[in-house]
Amino acid sequence: MATSFFKDVTLIIKKYCTSLPEYEDESTGIRPNHEVTFQLKKSVEIQENDKAEYSYFVTHKLTLPQKERFSGKPSECSVSSFMEEVKKHSLYYIYTALSKPVDLPGIYQFTAMAQLDDIQIDYYNSREQRKIPKQTWMKEKLYEDYWEEGTQSRKSKEHWFNVNIDILMKRMRHSESDLHVFQMRTGCEVERWGSEEKFSKGVYEYGYDGENFLSFDDSGSLQFTQLYQPRVNIPFLNQYTKGYLGKNCVDWLKKFTEYGENELRNGSPPDVHMFAKRSTSDKIKLTCMVTSFYPKDTVLFIRKYRTSLPEDETESTGIRPNQDGAFQLCKSVEIQENEKANYDCFVAHRTLKEPIITKWGN
Numbered sequence: 153m154a155t156s157f158f159k160d161v162t163l164i165i166k167k168y169c170t171s172l173p174e175y176e177d178e179s180t181g182i183r184p185n186h187e188v189t190f191q192l193k194k195s196v197e198i199q200e201n202d203k204a205e206y207s208y209f210v211t212h213k214l215t216l217p218q219k220e221r222f223s224g225k226p227s228e229c230s231v232s233s234f235m236e237e238v239k240k241h242s243l244y245y246i247y248t249a250l251s252k253p254v255d256l257p258g259i260y261q262f263t264a265m266a267q268l269d270d271i272q273i274d275y276y277n278s279r280e281q282r283k284i285p286k287q288t289w290m291k292e293k294l295y296e297d298y299w300e301e302g303t304q305s306r307k308s309k310e311h312w313f314n315v316n317i318d319i320l321m322k323r324m325r326h327s328e329s330d331l332h333v334f335q336m337r338t339g340c341e342v343e344r345w346g347s348e349e350k351f352s353k354g355v356y357e358y359g360y361d362g363e364n365f366l367s368f369d370d371s372g373s374l375q376f377t378q379l380y381q382p383r384v385n386i387p388f389l390n391q392y393t394k395g396y397l398g399k400n401c402v403d404w405l406k407k408f409t410e411y412g413e414n415e416l417r418n419g420s421p422p423d424v425h426m427f428a429k430r431s432t433s434d435k436i437k438l439t440c441m442v443t444s445f446y447p448k449d450t451v452l453f454i455r456k457y458r459t460s461l462p463e464d465e466t467e468s469t470g471i472r473p474n475q476d477g478a479f480q481l482c483k484s485v486e487i488q489e490n491e492k493a494n495y496d497c498f499v500a501h502r503t504l505k506e507p508i509i510t511k512w513g514n
């Protein structure tokens with residue numbers, strides 16, 4: 153039910169991120185309230201054990217979209233349905249420095265990269281010492297001067313990280329013979345709804361051997377542990393960090409998103425596979441695999457008799473990156489072999505008009 157709004161509004165009931173057809177729900181139509189605003193109610197009859205898979209989505213010209221879901225077990229789908237309407241974009245820079253070289257392929261003493269919406273768009277390492285584009289559209293849209301200036305900037309950061317990892321090791325009284333890791337992650341996220349755009353999150357954090365010692369919190373200030381106490385003016389540092397994340401970072405995020413608009417907008421639909429492996433004499437491990445999808449947000453359920461299994465009954469790899477910039481996700485469950493025909497994989501993604509349902513034997 154939506155109420156207390158001026159007349160034009162949209163109310164949609166969704167199941168598994170998919171809007172229900174108008175003929176499947178009952179609507180009161182938009183009606184006036186006593187205080188000159190309006191209300192609208194829609195209803196649908198459902199199985200009680202499916203209620204967590206439903207959400208409703210409301211849009212009105214005066215607000216950002218609102219979504220709600222039933223109480224009870226969390227519904228991944230209700231979150232995805234919201235993401236389908238409000239576009240989120242992110243830009244992150246990740247720096248990693250090691251205290252000494254390691255003799256392993258692909259592992260360098262210093263690396264730096266930028267990720268736009270979880271896709272790597274540039275890269276630098278201490279062996280080549282060149283900032284290079286990782287997407288064709290980045291190479292086409294940005295001139296050689298940009299990459300040359302970026303190379304010099306990354307070289308400066310490499311030097312800064314090498315100096316400061318030595319300082320941290322001495323402060324922690326760590327041996328130079330051991331391997332230590334110094335990392336930094338900084339970036340921003342924005343939400344877009346139609347022509348409106350809103351800064352939603354800024355990240356600025358340092359870590360040493362896996363433990364954060366400096367971070368930017370939601371209140372807009374930097375937090376320090378005893379490992380690191382800055383000698384600069386803290387209010388000034390807070391102001392600078394907040395300005396960088398909310399302005400400079402967002403400006404580059406907008407620019408990169410515009411450059412890669414076609415690739416980011418079109419996305420890549422998922423491939424769905426279902427397979428099984430024997431676990432005991434009478435049981436098999438049934439696996440649903442979703443791969444080659446982009447953007448990252450997706451919904452995967454293993455279902456029995458078209459009812460989603462609870463998350464605590466399935467094993468999940470979590471969403472992982474593929475080498476091509478797309479993603480994959482696997483979920484598994486151990487079942488009786490003679491019941492495998494009763495199970496299916498249910499997948500929803502923003503590139504799909506309708507969910508994919510894959511049954512055993514298909």
